[in-house]
Amino acid sequence: MTDPERFAATPQPPYYAVIFSSQRSGADDEAYQAMAARLDELAARQPGFLGFESVRDASGFGVTVSYWASLDAIAHWKAEATHLQAQALGKGGWYTRFELRVSKVERAYGFGATPTTP
Amino acid sequence: MTDPERFAATPQPPYYAVIFSSQRSGADDEAYQAMAARLDELAARQPGFLGFESVRDASGFGVTVSYWASLDAIAHWKAEATHLQAQALGKGGWYTRFELRVSKVERAYGFGATPTTP
Numbered sequence: 001m002t003d004p005e006r007f008a009a010t011p012q013p014p015y016y017a018v019i020f021s022s023q024r025s026g027a028d029d030e031a032y033q034a035m036a037a038r039l040d041e042l043a044a045r046q047p048g049f050l051g052f053e054s055v056r057d058a059s060g061f062g063v064t065v066s067y068w069a070s071l072d073a074i075a076h077w078k079a080e081a082t083h084l085q086a087q088a089l090g091k092g093g094w095y096t097r098f099e100l101r102v103s104k105v106e107r108a109y110g111f112g113a114t115p116t117t118p
Numbered sequence: 119m120t121d122p123e124r125f126a127a128t129p130q131p132p133y134y135a136v137i138f139s140s141q142r143s144g145a146d147d148e149a150y151q152a153m154a155a156r157l158d159e160l161a162a163r164q165p166g167f168l169g170f171e172s173v174r175d176a177s178g179f180g181v182t183v184s185y186w187a188s189l190d191a192i193a194h195w196k197a198e199a200t201h202l203q204a205q206a207l208g209k210g211g212w213y214t215r216f217e218l219r220v221s222k223v224e225r226a227y228g229f230g231a232t233p234t235t236p
Contacts, residue, residue, distance in 0.1 A: 006179045021171045053139045057173050061124045063181040097230025103221035112215025
């Protein structure tokens with residue numbers, strides 16, 4: 001039932017979360033998937049990357065939360081990701097809208113397969 | 119294309135985000151929908167509630183981010199929501215797993231329908 005791959009294995013707080021909410025335009029799906037895969041690879045290679053959780057429904061609305069050890073790690077990743085995403089927006093118009101929020105996780109707890117973090 | 123209802127109209131940071139990632143068990147859908155609707159109403163009535171963004175895919179994995187003016191507002195809401203969710207978990211086993219993270223939004227920007235927040 002539970003797919004552990006969908007949940008990020010984050011450490012004890014504090015750490016950082018980048019909350020990316022977006023509406024896909026529906027255009028150019030294959031190219032979008034390729035760009036998304038490149039962004040995922042890029043994130044996973046960055047120092048300080050802790051994991052991500054991502055979901056998009058059939059309407060094209062999605063939320064992706066990536067977790068990071070520090071603001072420096074986010075800044076470094078953003079410099080590379082922005083370049084790719086700018087190409088994406090310029091070429092494909094892949095999002096009709098997005099909102100990006102950088103936040104500091106102060107508390108966390110869970111229920112289910114893994115040890116909880118009270 | 120863009121449904122403005124899916125995006126939360128948040129103010130300039132700082133404010134708080136509660137990131138709730140969950141895997142639905144698939145059990146008891148009608149009762150779950152009723153509970154989810156009650157939780158949404160409850161949140162919207164709370165002082166300091168700023169909005170939420172929520173998405174769940176066909177596999178039952180979902181991310182809901184609710185936005186709050188203060189930690190006090192979250193604590194007040196949590197006291198009521200926990201009661202409902204405890205009933206939910208006890209009665210329905212509606213989630214096989216969840217992770218909840220409380221974070222402070224420090225920066226935000228967007229692209230699309232609304233004025234951006236650089």
